[in-house]
Amino acid sequence: MNKKEIENKIAELNKKKEEATKKQDYPYAALMRDRIKELNDQLKEKTK
Numbered sequence: 001m002n003k004k005e006i007e008n009k010i011a012e013l014n015k016k017k018e019e020a021t022k023k024q025d026y027p028y029a030a031l032m033r034d035r036i037k038e039l040n041d042q043l044k045e046k047t048k
Contacts, residue, residue, distance in 0.1 A: 006043050010036055 001009070017032035 001042070003043065003046050006039050006046070010039050010043070013039070 013032045013036050017029050017036065020026070020029040020032060
């Protein structure tokens with residue numbers, strides 16, 4: 001994935017995380033948080 005695709009995926013996962021939090025689906029929100037963290041790490045690697 002290139003930088004722009006990663007940024008778009010992060011935004012998409014953030015929306016899903018917010019929706020899950022509103023529905024009090026905390027395990028799913030935690031999963032989204034972890035995926036966002038992984039993508040942020042990938043983004044840092046790409047921008048070095």
